[in-house]
Amino acid sequence: xxxxxxxxxPLATLQRLLPLLWHSSRKWTLLGSLLMLLEVLFALSVLYxxxxxxxxxxxxxxxxxxxxxxxxxxxxxxTAIASLAYLATRAMAALAREAQGLLVADYIDGQIHARxxxxxxxxxxxxxxxxxxxxARESGSQRPVQVVSNLLMLTKNTLMLAAxxxxxxxxxxxxxPVLLLAIIPGVMVRLxxxxxxxxxxxxxxxxxxxxxxxxxxxxxxxHAKELRLNQLGEHLRQQYAxxxxxxxxxxxxxxxxxxxxxxxxxxxxTLAFFAALGVLAWHTTTGRNSVGDLVLILLxxxxxxxxxxxxxxxxxxLYEDHLYTGWLxxxxxxRPEITEPEAPIPIPDPMREGIRFEGVTFRYxxxxxxxxxxxxxxxxxxxVVALVGxxxxxxxxxxxxxxxxxEPTEGRITLDGIDIRYHGVEAYRRLFSVIFQDYAHYAATxxxxxxxxxxxxxxxxxxxPAAAKNAGAAPFINTLSRAYDTPLTRMFDDGEELSIGQWQxxxxxxxFLHRSDVIILDEPTSALxxxxxxxxxxxxRERIEHRAALIISHRLSTVRMADYxxxxxxxxICETGTHAELIExxxxxxxxxxxxxxxxxxxxx
Ligand SMILES: Nc1ncnc2c1ncn2[C@@H]1O[C@H](COP(=O)(O)OP(=O)(O)OP(=O)(O)O)[C@@H](O)[C@H]1O
Numbered sequence: 166x167x168x169x170x171x172x173x174x175p176l177a178t179l180q181r182l183l184p185l186l187w188h189s190s191r192k193w194t195l196l197g198s199l200l201m202l203l204e205v206l207f208a209l210s211v212l213y214x215x216x217x218x219x220x221x222x223x224x225x226x227x228x229x230x231x232x233x234x235x236x237x238x239x240x241x242x243x244t245a246i247a248s249l250a251y252l253a254t255r256a257m258a259a260l261a262r263e264a265q266g267l268l269v270a271d272y273i274d275g276q277i278h279a280r281x282x283x284x285x286x287x288x289x290x291x292x293x294x295x296x297x298x299x300x301a302r303e304s305g306s307q308r309p310v311q312v313v314s315n316l317l318m319l320t321k322n323t324l325m326l327a328a329x330x331x332x333x334x335x336x337x338x339x340x341x342p343v344l345l346l347a348i349i350p351g352v353m354v355r356l357x358x359x360x361x362x363x364x365x366x367x368x369x370x371x372x373x374x375x376x377x378x379x380x381x382x383x384x385x386x387x388h389a390k391e392l393r394l395n396q397l398g399e400h401l402r403q404q405y406a407x408x409x410x411x412x413x414x415x416x417x418x419x420x421x422x423x424x425x426x427x428x429x430x431x432x433x434x435t436l437a438f439f440a441a442l443g444v445l446a447w448h449t450t451t452g453r454n455s456v457g458d459l460v461l462i463l464l465x466x467x468x469x470x471x472x473x474x475x476x477x478x479x480x481x482x483l484y485e486d487h488l489y490t491g492w493l494x495x496x497x498x499x500r501p502e503i504t505e506p507e508a509p510i511p512i513p514d515p516m517r518e519g520i521r522f523e524g525v526t527f528r529y530x531x532x533x534x535x536x537x538x539x540x541x542x543x544x545x546x547x548x549v550v551a552l553v554g555x556x557x558x559x560x561x562x563x564x565x566x567x568x569x570x571x572e573p574t575e576g577r578i579t580l581d582g583i584d585i586r587y588h589g590v591e592a593y594r595r596l597f598s599v600i601f602q603d604y605a606h607y608a609a610t611x612x613x614x615x616x617x618x619x620x621x622x623x624x625x626x627x628x629x630p631a632a633a634k635n636a637g638a639a640p641f642i643n644t645l646s647r648a649y650d651t652p653l654t655r656m657f658d659d660g661e662e663l664s665i666g667q668w669q670x671x672x673x674x675x676x677f678l679h680r681s682d683v684i685i686l687d688e689p690t691s692a693l694x695x696x697x698x699x700x701x702x703x704x705x706r707e708r709i710e711h712r713a714a715l716i717i718s719h720r721l722s723t724v725r726m727a728d729y730x731x732x733x734x735x736x737x738i739c740e741t742g743t744h745a746e747l748i749e750x751x752x753x754x755x756x757x758x759x760x761x762x763x764x765x766x767x768x769x770x
Contacts (some may be wrong), residue, residue: 178487179316181494182309186265189272193265194313200258203315205324207251212328212468216246216461223457266310272651273309276497277301285501286570289531296370301496303366304489304680319479322472329469336458337448343441347434348473349608354430358423363488365419369412376412379405380539386655438470462685509589512596513581516682518565519545519586520711524576527559527566535574538736544683549706549714551724553754554733559604560717563733564685567715568597598679602688604672608654611642611671615649618675628678635708636673637697666692673701683713690723702726721758730754 186194218240225237281298288294333340382388383401392398442462449459520543527537527564539560544550552560565571566578569585578585585593598618607614615629622628629649633639645651645661652660653671663671669692676684701708702723718724725744732740732747732754740752747754 172403176492177492179312182312182490184278185272185309186269186313190265190268193261193268193514197258197261197265197314198317198558200254200261201321203254204251204258205321207247207254208321208325209328210247211244212332212465214240214247215464216243216332216457219457219460223455230664244724258730262310262314266307268312269310270307273493277493280497283501284499286565287502289498290529291531292371295374297492297496297499299370299374300367301493303370303373304492308486308490312483314492315479315483315486319476319483322476322479326469326472326476329465329472332465333462333469335443336454336462340441340445340462343437344469346437347470348477350430350433351427351474351477352480354423354426355477356484358419359481359485359488361419364484365415367416371429372408372412376405376408379408411716412434422646423683425605434470459474469500492519503569503590505589506587509592510583510587512588512592516581516596516713518581519543519548520683521579521582522563522566522576523579525566525573525578526575527562527571528574529571536736537566540738542731542738544713544715546682546713547711548729549716549727551727551730552715552717552733553719553721553724553730553757557735559736560733561687563749564599564601564687564715567685568599570591594705595679597683597685598676598681598683600676600687600689602691604669604675606654606668608656608660609652610647610649611645611651611653612649614653614671615674615678618678619680622680629674632674632678633671635669635677637693637700638667638670638674641667641670666694668696669693670697677708680710681712683715684709685715687717689716689721690720698723721754725758 166497218237221236221240277298284294310623330341330344335346343573379401382392383398383405445454445459445462448454449456467718522540522542525537525540526535528535540563542550542563552563554560562571566573569590572586580588580593580596605617607617609617612626612629615632616625618632619625619628630639631647633642641663642648642651654660655662669689673686676686676689690701693701698720705714705726716723716727724730728743730740730742730744730747731738732752734753740747740750740754742750748758
């Protein structure tokens with residue numbers, strides 16, 4: 166990118182950030198800007214009054230008997246007042262910036278959360294998501310505020326620098342090139358290295374994420390058991406240390422190169438300043454300049470130089486902010502691909518024909534192989550359907566399509582004959598209540614863990630005990646210290662931990678709570694004891710209030726009560742029918758069923 170384009174790019178970022186700031190903290194943004202202008206005004210007044218003071222004193226020094234001290238004291242008083250005003254506005258401006266920063270940071274977090282919630286599941290299940298999120302987080306929610314406060318400071322510094330430059334020019338214009346020499350090379354060094362650092366950070370996102378992952382493995386309670394028993398701790402610690410060493414080394418190499426160049430550029434500027442000072446001192450002794458000029462130059466040239474350096478830093482920071490805010494904006498630009506149709510067709514109530522897969526083929530985004538091929542399947546109202554198949558045959562993927570978490574690559578899914586893409590996404594998803602294999606364990610009360618299954622319904626709270634009873638969870642919940650109000654997990658104070666089977670019953674209660682049309686259970690009893698499983702399926706249809714159900718299970722004793730069974734093999738439906746029909750067929754289902762039944766047959770009960 167050319168230097169011109171590079172220097173204009175932050176303006177485009179600013180154009181996107183200003184509306185963001187306006188939405189999040191209108192009052193503080195305005196107040197902060199006003200206070201900053203006042204700050205500049207008072208700072209310049211102090212400089213001007215000081216110059217007047219020096220001039221008055223110099224005039225008085227020329228007179229034999231200075232008898233009127235009023236103007237001198239007047240200027241001292243005025244300078245003191247302007248200094249106090251400067252201090253007060255500076256303090257208030259800092260307060261306004263802090264308040265604005267807090268508001269904007271919370272607003273940005275809110276925006277990140279909103280995008281994360283709206284993003285397609287496909288995005289979550291790809292490394293790109295984690296990279297973009299990590300970068301957005303790294304860019305920091307303070308960045309947008311920094312851009313604006315840096316920009317305001319830059320404006321302030323530029324105004325002051327301009328005023329000081331004019332003052333210097335009135336004394337000796339030849340000092341101006343010296344000032345430029347003190348500023349321009351530094352700007353170049355900063356810009357070039359900021360870009361280097363940003364590009365390097367972009368490249369090492371995955372390395373950082375790997376390090377964070379290792380850190381999480383070492384410190385999280387989820388893996389504490391395996392880590393100890395397999396004595397993995399030291400191995401992982403070394404991997405982590407090695408990654409950090411690499412990141413540290415690369416970063417330090419960049420900083421070393423930048424420091425060398427900055428030192429060189431800074432030395433040049435200092436030499437130039439002292440050369441100019443020498444010339445001015447010589448002019449003063451020969452009477453070409455007044456002592457007032459020399460004092461003023463000593464005061465303001467240093468000021469100009471520090472202003473110049475601050476300006477360099479601000480430009481560097483502004484450019485850095487612009488680059489890193491780009492990451493944040495990239496995350497905020499994420500838009501889901503599964504979107505609402507312009508005029509969604511209302512969901513039929515009640516459902517009449519049910520849901521059908523018609524020739525559905527599916528590939529995960531960014532992958533080559535189809536995990537589901539030409540699937541025809543139907544779930545009618547009130548029907549219990551089972552899906553059976555080996556690991557990796559595509560059962561969970563089929564559920565994700567059914568719930569419209571992904572779109573089919575080919576074919577279509579219909580609800581009462583209408584393509585589900587014509588319905589509103591959220592309205593359609595509310596047809597289902599689902600327990601996935603990796604259901605959530607919320608660090609919340611038992612009540613909330615169940616309530617999250619149907620958070621929007623007004624009478625949800627009253628239905629929680631019934632859902633818990635249907636899931637077989639009520640007896641153990643009543644033995645907990647605070648029953649339904651017991652906080653779960655040991656993440657916060659007073660929390661209690663459950664067994665895996667008890668967690669599964671809570672997840673079942675969550676699925677039973679929602680009065681959905683279709684209940685989907687992916688391995689719902691994998692952790693239940695045989696008694697609990699028997700109880701659940703004994704009068705399953707009453708428990709689910711005669712709604713339709715789709716059950717995935719490797720336990721074929723569970724599956725046999727289904728009205729209809731689909732057998733999946735490597736993404737294709739290879740057999741369908743009732744339990745009796747499939748046993749008769751003597752195909753894959755029969756084989757699986759016979760294998761499971763083999764050991765039970767040996768025992769005479
Ligand atoms: N997010 C994903 N991205 C890419 N491929 C995936 C993803 N999730 C699953 N797969 C692939 O899809 C195939 C089917 O997986 P799926 O989880 O649907 O199988 P399953 O029948 O539910 O298996 P199991 O009985 O082990 O739960 C597998 O080969 C898996 O590698």
